[in-house]
Amino acid sequence: MRLIGIGVGPGDPELITVKAVRVLREADLVLVPVMAPGEQGRAESVVRAYTGKAERVVFALNDRGGVTERRAAAWDEAARRVLRAFAEGAGTVAFATIGDPNVYSTFTYLAQTVRDLSPGVEIESVPGITAMQDLAARSGTVLTEGTESLTLLPLTGGAHRFTKALRDSETVVAYKFGAVADEVLAAVKDAGRLDGAVYGARLGLEGEAVGPAGEIDGPVPYLSTLIVPGRRTTRGGML
Amino acid sequence: MRLIGIGVGPGDPELITVKAVRVLREADLVLVPVMAPGEQGRAESVVRAYTGKAERVVFALNDRGGVTERRAAAWDEAARRVLRAFAEGAGTVAFATIGDPNVYSTFTYLAQTVRDLSPGVEIESVPGITAMQDLAARSGTVLTEGTESLTLLPLTGGAHRFTKALRDSETVVAYKFGAVADEVLAAVKDAGRLDGAVYGARLGLEGEAVGPAGEIDGPVPYLSTLIVPGRRTTRGGML
Numbered sequence A, B: 001m002r003l004i005g006i007g008v009g010p011g012d013p014e015l016i017t018v019k020a021v022r023v024l025r026e027a028d029l030v031l032v033p034v035m036a037p038g039e040q041g042r043a044e045s046v047v048r049a050y051t052g053k054a055e056r057v058v059f060a061l062n063d064r065g066g067v068t069e070r071r072a073a074a075w076d077e078a079a080r081r082v083l084r085a086f087a088e089g090a091g092t093v094a095f096a097t098i099g100d101p102n103v104y105s106t107f108t109y110l111a112q113t114v115r116d117l118s119p120g121v122e123i124e125s126v127p128g129i130t131a132m133q134d135l136a137a138r139s140g141t142v143l144t145e146g147t148e149s150l151t152l153l154p155l156t157g158g159a160h161r162f163t164k165a166l167r168d169s170e171t172v173v174a175y176k177f178g179a180v181a182d183e184v185l186a187a188v189k190d191a192g193r194l195d196g197a198v199y200g201a202r203l204g205l206e207g208e209a210v211g212p213a214g215e216i217d218g219p220v221p222y223l224s225t226l227i228v229p230g231r232r233t234t235r236g237g238m239l
Helices: A018-026 A042-048 A069-087 A106-117 A131-139 A159-168 A178-190 B018-026 B042-048 B069-087 B106-117 B131-139 B159-168 B178-190
Strands: A002-007 A029-034 A054-058 A092-097 A122-126 A150-154 A171-175 A198-201 A209-212 A225-228 B002-007 B029-034 B054-058 B092-097 B122-126 B150-154 B171-175 B198-201 B209-212 B225-228
Touching: A002 A018, A002 A106, A018 A092, A018 A122, A018 B018, A029 A042, A029 A069, A042 A054, A042 A092, A054 A069, A069 A092, A069 A106, A092 A106, A106 A122, A122 B131, A131 A171, A131 A198, A131 A209, A131 A225, A131 B122, A150 A159, A159 A171, A159 A178, A159 B159, A178 A225, B002 B018, B002 B106, B018 B092, B018 B122, B029 B042, B029 B069, B042 B054, B042 B092, B054 B069, B069 B092, B069 B106, B092 B106, B106 B122, B131 B171, B131 B198, B131 B209, B131 B225, B150 B159, B159 B171, B159 B178, B178 B225
Parallel strands: A002 A092, A002 A122, A029 A054, A029 A092, A150 A171, B002 B092, B002 B122, B029 B054, B029 B092, B150 B171
Antiparallel strands: A150 B150, A171 A225, A198 A209, A198 A225, B171 B225, B198 B209, B198 B225
16 A cells, blocks of 8 residues: 655646656556646646546645644545545555645645554655746746755745845745735845846746746735845856 | 756656656757766766767766866866857757756856857756655655745855754755765754654665664765754644
């Protein structure tokens, strides 16, 4: 009994690994998280480019609060679906997740719930390209070079930690940038680091937005990513 | 004239994206960095799993100093090889790089040298799985969940910044861990964060080493990665 979290990348069906495609095709059951039963999610679109066997499980992906009853109930229900598959003879269940299954992923919660209910299940994961990496490539932004450090954080934790990261780290990447975009852009400007900063949303999908953070004019989608690159004066130090 | 940096992942030929495979196959020339002309590099092994057209360019990848004359000369020579290919009619030159072309990659320096010599060349990149993500998957380590932040830094910058990151960030990932392993492990222990910390080297290759950082006994390869995960007490907050 193996439950495998599969990173399917940021949304572009080509930005999935060869391994992820193989494991999705070999799995006895492929689960895809959706926000509503009748709605195809991003992970599902990628999965369906390679296999027809995607079964939806409803997650409250966009809840902005903490661990709500509703979310815990969703994890429990998904976990029970996984265990039922094993009881019915499945050897391998794959759970497809946008990005990477070990980076801010729903898979973490599902895996823990399954582990709690049935400690004998083996939990594995296959890495995937993150939105940060996709935005770097699409915007022509170098994330790190030489001895630079990179700090990644979601802005659901508040803009305060972001401002601190701007002082402490060469490159700063923020997820869920949309809700506090004004405050965050002001902080980037105050730090004199707007030059080279880029943002992006819906990467590789219809309605993609990618551009310089300094040209933002109006609201930004909630799930936007912001990259503030390190300041570079030379062509680099260490590789 | 397009120069495309292709992330081929950490070493396992399956951990390359579908897009990277396509672009490698479509490119007129595929360059792979090696440390010596007679030696197959990691990037080349992955490339050769999908196409025969890999041409070696010698880079001093493992130099531990700053920007040496020798390194700058290597970038210049590689850049001239790229420009010669364009002069001979190539439309697209791909440069394969381990990991991701925008994360501590030789590609950054090559791209800048090409841009300096010939501003008309379009520079693109295709993201790749990083060693951090591969180690997380292989060791069963969640990199980030909820509102946690992650700081990534190379230890060539010294262990001081690492100790600071241990205080400021939930998850801390260090590259090039081998050279200062004793000092760094002591810092992790002092911070009370050895529990759950893992290290890895030669991921997906012969001689792979992956294990708990607390069980390290003896020297660690220079190019090792260390993950110190955040402390988690619940089954998470925000997704």
